[in-house]
Amino acid sequence: MKTTKRLEEALLKLYNAYHNNRLNPEDCAACAVGNILDNHDSWKHLSNEHGSLELNYVGRVHQNLERKFNGYSPLEILKIEKVFLEACGFKTPLCHYNPKPINPTSKDNLFNGLSAVVDLLCQLDNIDNIMDYSKLFEHENGEPVYHLETFLA
Structure with missing residues (x-):
């Protein structure tokens, strides 16, 4: 599967962080x-509310200048963060009275967030979701359509 440089770099960084x-x-x-x-957290100045898709003045300037941050536009950055926060169990935009998960850094919450982000990153680059394993269970006439190779020593 062909991927873009920005997708590969983002996936590597997210994998290592997790x-x-x-x-x-x-x-x-x-x-x-x-x-x-x-x-870096300077990206947070692209919007007035964390988890919002609304660019503020600074964000609109960068967007209109077609500025990219590690390959992603300001609006794409806001989309990635919103998807991540919501999949981790937060209500966006973040504020003190909105509900949040009991344990925001639990591996389950983080995995849900990363899964949603990977799906979005793939969509942004017009690539099939690399985490979609549904093809492994496709079958025709009782036989699997795709086969896994095993590496037994």
Whole structure:
């Protein structure tokens, strides 16, 4: 499967963050977008509300100038963060009275968030979701359509 450079780099950063316990939806430098953007939190100035899809003045300027941040436009960045937060169990935009998950950094919450982000990243690059394993269960006349190769030593 062919992927884009930005997708490969984002997936690598998210994979490492997840497995090294450096993914935190409540930290702008350690959330999905924070990790994609090399653990910088300056992206948070693109919107006035965390988890919103509405660009503020700064965000609109960058968007209109077609500025990219590690390959992603300001609007794409906001979409990635919104999807991540909502899949982790937050109600967006974030504010003190909106509900949030009991344990936002549980591996289950983070996995749900990452799965949703990977799906969105693939959509943004017009690539089939790399985490979609449904093809493994397709069958025809009782036989699997696709076969897995096993590597037994």
